[in-house]
Amino acid sequence: MPREITIEPVTRIEGHGKITLKLDDGGNVTDAMFHVTQFRGFEKFCEGRPLTEMPSLMARTCGICPVSHLIAASKACDALLAVRIPPAADKLRRVLNLAQMMQSHALSFFHLSSPDFLLGMDSDPSKRNIFGVLAERPELARDGVRLRQIGQTIIELLAGKRIHPAWTVPGGVNEPLAGEKRDRIVAMLPDALAIAQRTLHWFKNTMGRFTDEARSFGNFPTLFMGLVDAQGTWEHYDGFLRMCDAQGKTVEDKVAPEKYQDIIGEAVESFSYMKFPYYKALGYPEGIYRVGPLARLNVCQRMGTTLADQELAEFRPLQGGAVLSSFHYHWARLIEIIATIERIEQHMADPDILSKHVRSRARPNCNEGVGVSEAPRGTLIHHYRIDDNGLMTWANLVIATGHNNLAMNRGVLQVAQRFVEGRKLQEGMLNRCEAIIRCYDPCLSCATHAVGRMPLRVQLLSPSGEVIDEQRRD
Amino acid sequence: MLVIGFGNPLRGDDGLGHVAAQRLEDILRDSRVEIILAHQLMPEMSEPISRAGLVIFIDASASDPPGHVACTEIEPATNSSIRETHELGPSQLLGLARNLFGRCARGVLFSVGTNDFELREGLSPQAAAGVDEVVKRAGALAQDFPGATKDL
Numbered sequence: 001m002p003r004e005i006t007i008e009p010v011t012r013i014e015g016h017g018k019i020t021l022k023l024d025d026g027g028n029v030t031d032a033m034f035h036v037t038q039f040r041g042f043e044k045f046c047e048g049r050p051l052t053e054m055p056s057l058m059a060r061t062c063g064i065c066p067v068s069h070l071i072a073a074s075k076a077c078d079a080l081l082a083v084r085i086p087p088a089a090d091k092l093r094r095v096l097n098l099a100q101m102m103q104s105h106a107l108s109f110f111h112l113s114s115p116d117f118l119l120g121m122d123s124d125p126s127k128r129n130i131f132g133v134l135a136e137r138p139e140l141a142r143d144g145v146r147l148r149q150i151g152q153t154i155i156e157l158l159a160g161k162r163i164h165p166a167w168t169v170p171g172g173v174n175e176p177l178a179g180e181k182r183d184r185i186v187a188m189l190p191d192a193l194a195i196a197q198r199t200l201h202w203f204k205n206t207m208g209r210f211t212d213e214a215r216s217f218g219n220f221p222t223l224f225m226g227l228v229d230a231q232g233t234w235e236h237y238d239g240f241l242r243m244c245d246a247q248g249k250t251v252e253d254k255v256a257p258e259k260y261q262d263i264i265g266e267a268v269e270s271f272s273y274m275k276f277p278y279y280k281a282l283g284y285p286e287g288i289y290r291v292g293p294l295a296r297l298n299v300c301q302r303m304g305t306t307l308a309d310q311e312l313a314e315f316r317p318l319q320g321g322a323v324l325s326s327f328h329y330h331w332a333r334l335i336e337i338i339a340t341i342e343r344i345e346q347h348m349a350d351p352d353i354l355s356k357h358v359r360s361r362a363r364p365n366c367n368e369g370v371g372v373s374e375a376p377r378g379t380l381i382h383h384y385r386i387d388d389n390g391l392m393t394w395a396n397l398v399i400a401t402g403h404n405n406l407a408m409n410r411g412v413l414q415v416a417q418r419f420v421e422g423r424k425l426q427e428g429m430l431n432r433c434e435a436i437i438r439c440y441d442p443c444l445s446c447a448t449h450a451v452g453r454m455p456l457r458v459q460l461l462s463p464s465g466e467v468i469d470e471q472r473r474d
Numbered sequence: 475m476l477v478i479g480f481g482n483p484l485r486g487d488d489g490l491g492h493v494a495a496q497r498l499e500d501i502l503r504d505s506r507v508e509i510i511l512a513h514q515l516m517p518e519m520s521e522p523i524s525r526a527g528l529v530i531f532i533d534a535s536a537s538d539p540p541g542h543v544a545c546t547e548i549e550p551a552t553n554s555s556i557r558e559t560h561e562l563g564p565s566q567l568l569g570l571a572r573n574l575f576g577r578c579a580r581g582v583l584f585s586v587g588t589n590d591f592e593l594r595e596g597l598s599p600q601a602a603a604g605v606d607e608v609v610k611r612a613g614a615l616a617q618d619f620p621g622a623t624k625d626l
Contacts (some may be wrong), residue, residue: 063513111517130517132575142574149518163513 004423010034010434012112012129013062015444019412019433020271027422028206032413034405034437036274040448043395051077051364051390052170058382058397059164062446064107067100068375068400068447070168071237072382075168075371079258080386082365088355089172094237095341095347096158096168096183097373098340101236102192104376105293105333105340108441109199110144113330116435117206121213122428127447140202142387143195147337150192154344157181179354186348193307193341200311200334210327216418217436218326218411219302221246223289224298227374229259232301234308234339236374242299243279243289252300257372260381264398272418273448276405277398288406288418291378293332294439298322303335305342311335326411326439333441364390375400377441401447404440411436475616476526476579478510478519481534487588487601491532494584494605494612498530501613515562517570524575528619530612531564531583534601538587541600543607548581580616584608 008018016038018235022031035130049057055073059066071093078085085093115128118137127135132281134141150164159165167173207214225243227235241260243252252263267284269277279287289295297316303309315323315331323332347353364386371382378400385394415436420429460469476575481488492511499509508522515531518555523529531548538544562570564583572578586604597605 134570138574145517145520145570145574149521152518161511 079369099154225297226296234300258370308339520571535585542587
């Protein structure tokens, strides 16, 4: 009779993690933990670097999310320079962030999660992947490949390359958009919209097979946090932090992003390298909150574009109050794809998008700067301090996935208690424990940064694997 | 025609695919030639592959002697052999193009043997010599290709 079950690795997510389930003598799950097993160290090794390096340096945190880090890092550097970037640069950065959201959401839905929806949570794991989707429903696989390609191509047309582009810089962007590239972007949008709409239609019709999962995948009351503009409209690049509760009532509003520490604290646990942010007013761990597509749709009053608002009107009444089930992250993600396409179209129609004035220049004028934006996975915070020479002295990163850490852990416990029978273990039960994590579309490479002094054990191994030396810090 | 140079340009000779592809772009100067530089092969490349008549892959090879240049005709893989995106090779990518879009370019892989994957930019002398040969042979291939895709 197993007392502990380990799921390692958690598959079809970005980064490395494992799940531990603890069981009692009756085979019932009593506890669950989601361990993030990788460590990056960006907050530390950027110390001493010039602030101008930060966007490109921080982009290397991840190969899926480099644009998100470029945006937040550039905004933090704008604050250090104390500049207001030209309006065209603001619009161009927004389009870049929207394209990033489009391609990242496409990756999450089509490549990572659609195998579960199409083939079933209990299907053969060797076929439960994008290639299994290809065999079963090639048009769905084709749509996923195409939609991701469109998002990545927009990024490439704007920024010069798809991964780790060096285009966004402190003060703006380093090259304006040419008319020919604008036209190429516009030409791709109808195809993207058609894919997004038919995929959402298919998903809504598929939902009926997953009512049990929708009831038990992270379906509990928490707070939700995201950016909104001054009128409460969905935001992704700028605006104010807003928090709402499980009834949809606003508990924090118009919080300037640089004041994030007034409402967010960070804790650590010994079983994970990922931090545990929490809402300070309720303390840890009662101050659990979620970010990302589900949260953004819960905190905003409207999406601000026609088609996305129509979808939001259908989504909102799902549970009365805020939509709580983390299973509905997938639905929210698809609505956001539609919003990104509509907004990119609006920006491309603005003649100012081709302006040559795309960068403000200044020397460092502040010793502290905060940049906040919405990454596809949720609110992303880059907080820097520099000395008078413009060299980094300190950085704090609060990563989108990190905000969801408490919720992911609680979600794994809920799913495990609902589906895992220790006396009669089946693969589909364990897949569901992974699938709740996938709802959040975590990026664990991005999310592992430090607070304080973590327990560490370092071993020096010879080429043959013999332990030569070991140091511990408890 | 499509040229895909892939590998990590911050890992020594692993970046030779990028170097070779960029030199081919300078030499060919043909609007029908599309160059893709990438860290790894991704499913999204299946769409441009389906539109091309010829796709030339260029990569470093850890299993060949340093400096050895190989040119291999690539056949599209079947569905059953495609397992995961992290191990997507040229053959699997051609197979994906065929299965998703019904068409598949002729595929050729040029590889240069090396054991130098250190954390640095720039190529070893042997890799640089290999790139010279790849550019010459791939350039000749580009001038001569028939231009027809394998329609199914």
